[in-house]
Amino acid sequence: MADTYRIAIVGSGPAGLSAAAHAAKLGISHILLEKTDHLSDTIYKYQKGKHVMATPNQLVLRSDIDFDAGKREKVLGTWDDQTAANKVNVRLKSEVKAITGAKGDFTITLTDKTEIKAENIILAIGTQGNPNLLRCPGADGGHLELQYQLDDPGEYVDEHITVIGAGDAGIENALGLAQDVAQGNIVSIINRTADFSRAKGANVKLLMQARDEGRMNVITDATPNRIEAGHLVLDTRDGEARIRCDRIIARMGSAAPRKFIEECGIQFTSPDREAFPTLSPQFESTNAGIYVIGALAGYPLIKHCMNQGYDVVEFINGNTALKPADEPILEGKFVNLPIKKSVDEWLEFIRTQVKILNDLSPLQMREFMLDSDVRYYGKNDIIFEKNAPGSSLFCIAQGSVDIPLPDGRSTGIVIPEGSIFGEVGLVSGRRRGSTIRSIADTVVVEIPRNAILKLMASVPGVKRAVTRISTERQLLQMWQAGLQPADLAEVLETAEIKAVRAGEAIFKEGEEGNDVYVIRSGSVVVEKSIGGKPVFLSYVPAGNYVGELELFDNGIRKQTVRAAVKSEVIKLGGDAFRRLLEAKPTFFAKAKTAMGEREDLASFIEAKKDSFATVVDMYSSVANFLVDNGVGEATDVLLIDENLCVGCDNCEKACADSHEGISRLDREAGRTFAHLHVPTSCRHCEHPHCMADCPPTAIHRGQDGEVYIDDTCIGCGNCQRNCPYGVIRMEKEPPKKPSLWKWFLFGQGPGPGEPSHEWAYANATPGVEKAKRAVKCDMCSGIEGGPSCVRACPTGAAIRVAPEEFLTVARLQRDDA
Template sequence: MFGRSVARMKSFLLDDGQDKRAEAHDRKFIGIDANVDLPMHKPIAELGPGELFGEMTCRTFQPRSATVVAREPCVMVEMLRVILDMLVGTRQISEASKSMSKALKAPTFKGTSFKAQMDEKYRQRSLETHLRSVPLFASVGDEFLKYLKEKVELVSYNQNDVICREGEEADAFYLIRSGMVRVSQAMPGGEMVRTYLSRGDFFGEIGLLHAINRIATCAALDAVDVVKVPAAEFNLMLEKFPGVRAQLEPVADARMAATRGRVAPAGLRLDDYLNQGLFEAQNLLLIDLDNCTRCDACVQACAKAHDGISRLLRDGLRYDHFLVATACRSCRDPLCMTQCPVGSIRRKENLEIIIEDWCIGCGKCAELCPYGNINMHPLEVTKEVRTEVKSPNPNIPPTVKIEKKKSTTYKANTCDLCTQLSVPSCVYACPHDAAKRVDPQRFFGDALEMQNKLFDDEWTPARRYETHHTH
């Protein structure tokens, strides 16, 4: 039905590592005729014929959490992420992304038993691997983790859904498995955003530790999955494992102190940071407008490094005194990868976007990027055209005339972070140290830290948070 370009048979020998960490993020496997192990420091599961694996990374765009090893020679069906998306159903897309990208839709086979089976396995594996990987649970024994796994639930929220509201009774503790959560408090004249939390963070501990109502409202910034630990199991865990309480109390006390008597300092534009989607980025190209002379050396250097085609525009949104250049942001939820019909776009562990040579130029990835960071560039190709020329004499067989004709096709292009070089060309070429590649969350600082430091007039962005700078 889908053809060889999206699904294929693969054979593996004994001890072959099939699903290695940080590799093949855009593929999943179905075992056909043999057993495989899922080791994670120690084996955590054994899969047999017909079992699925690799689906969690395809759905969350996160690195692999385990390595799969063949216990005996086996045959697998490997399929691209696009087929999994079609079988499981359309993902929830943020309203901000929808407003910027009009092509956000995907075919789906709703109501299939495959989708129900996938959802059940996804929940089971997500809970187990997440609980094992959270540092907070380092002191919790395996036996209690198994008990906890049966008591917690995996809950999903769409954009702007309220997870817990300020003033309500504290009834659960939450671990963020994927997505971003906004933490805010009611203030005279409106609401003040205190911070934002992402994958691996937790919230809800203050009300449970101090037996008080919620002191803040937590809402989903985009599609969010959380592990919800009910209050009874949370309190039992604190009682049995004092090490967990010892880790939680300093965090809760610091968060409580940060909310007392604080007002929004002048110049802090956290709302802009959220509205512009900067919280979704992992690697931003920033241009310091106080230093930039508009010489375009960055654009020219990019073009020279990429066969005359620049992959950045010195234009974009402004945040503080920085220009957020039009270049790939390495989004946490890369919409550009979700609907490629031939699976030609993928991302490596170092955040480099790879667009394979089999790109058919359909432009779907460019349509889906909410920030205009993928462009379609024309390519001239030469094809052989064979024409059959019949002879006037019926006794003479026709001849084949071969002509070479030029035609134009298109291929997607986006920033590749110049990973083959020590520093991105645009950053290296800037004569005024205005161009920087940064991790925005670290560069601009955690929102609570920003508020505290700015309140005392101490905070400035530190160079240690840059991924690349010129000198």
């Protein structure tokens, strides 16, 4: 009969290796099972020469195996040597097929039919053997090389290589491929969002540096659409983009080998593919005696994994009083709270109280809290002011908050215990939309934007909860009409978030359907076929809804609605929405008015299709031209009527004189259709491209929607590179000009407008070298009278408009009247 080990460790990655080394150190009978012929297969599969990071820096390492940041080869060499020195009982080429039995009497069956007995089992198998696959047309067609791992970047020469996925693994692969320019590779990396929430800050910094040096193409807000021979087609904010591609390296994360783990009798926190096993604070699974550590437990950083390996052996050995290595850090988070609890008590209290955190395991709670802060507020304390900068999310663990009026009275909007606030800044990047005040003794958890985005990406339950709450609040704010959260329950059950690429139809004229679509981000255009041609009816920005016209008739779509730019819409079940309308007469009356206006507009265009055909066609063509030139994602845009413009350049001169001598406007640049010109000036996009990568977070949105750059700008140029419309300049502040009166009376200074480079150079302060900084239109924020360019135009040719006011054929009705 085979010997029974006290501990069997499955998997020799950082977690399993550390556990085995500590078992050996304590003299506990153990066996370390590894399915390959070498230790630590995950690290072994890292690309050649990869720099392995030892983060978080503030965390103490507990392990009998050393670990310092360094090259992959050095780390593996150290571990091989110390594993041997510690006399760890390793069995290589031992793949586990099944685990049966119960605590104290487990049987591990290997693929070679060997059976191993153990009292306790530690699963440290990670998730890398189960990668998320690329699923798009052509992925299985052999059009190009597709792989899910990179061993040696030096193997590839003169190829167009695309890395899909911008977590740490994807970024490191891309950097490795682009490191040696002499190899001749053209490397691109694709990230589905504008944020790099899954990656370490150091990796993101290196990625941006490679991009700035021209060694890498960084494509954000993009997803694979299909693979063709030698090309990858992407869905981007601006529609389809086709890039040359010989090889795809897909690094899109991985998931637990769920079937095997569930066959071991271990339950998961939810049915989601990305869910993790349900574990106790001592790493014990729902099958007593089987412990789960490492990436499989939801804690993927190497230092965390090694600490878990040490700790779990201590727990099995009876040291239940041992506190995790991060305990002192977390104690510091709670030390100033008036309520005294242990770290474990606080973590469990917050997890159970805050709805969005209910699905987190104790381990995930610890990692999440390392990035977050806990604060206490007394009654009537202000947590943040309206228009304050900030994009973090707040969770109410205890107490409640409200939204006060300027005079201190409450609006009656109370956010209760267990809920969240601050989600508007999280979703839109805008400044705080309301002042938030505590109305009782309140404990809140503030989660930085990157931390909550990472949590939403890795824990599906968190994403669902945040999405539901933000959707509910968006609907309440948009519809008002006395609706309460309870009124929306049925409608929210039907809610589905859908991403729509630029130009894609949400629904088409003539189709069946009565679902309603709320525009969550981006914008859409509404068209109707007139005489066999699509006629532009209106532009609808985020915060509105479409599709309600079919609720009370035969359910045949009367219009086509398509995305003007990459957008997100909330699909609401038409039947549930109709019942909501019928139950709320005030809301019904409000919606009926909006429906009537849209139907009247369509009828008007249909009636005028013969007598007004040329005019209708012109309006439609102009509107489509403007949408194609970025107006579809604008919140405020400068337009010039060239029938009125006399070319005086007063607009540019006024802009410069209002902004330290530097104009934010190039009147002559830009495109023209008919008599309408779109000059090079900021559109103040709903989701600004320039904000996507600003290291000092110097770009903000003001209370009137203006996007502006503050004095913390470091001149890195990322915003200029990210703006697709060329509206940002990198400039040194010129010398101060004499006043216009001195120029007019005495000829002093360069005169109105932006001074010439020659004058600026000649009048610069000797010995003072001014740094460049980014400059762009700020809509003359803080200047009385509004935008200087519009006020200075002598003919009224320059106008600044919100697209939803300008882009509508309803103007024809006004003109006709």
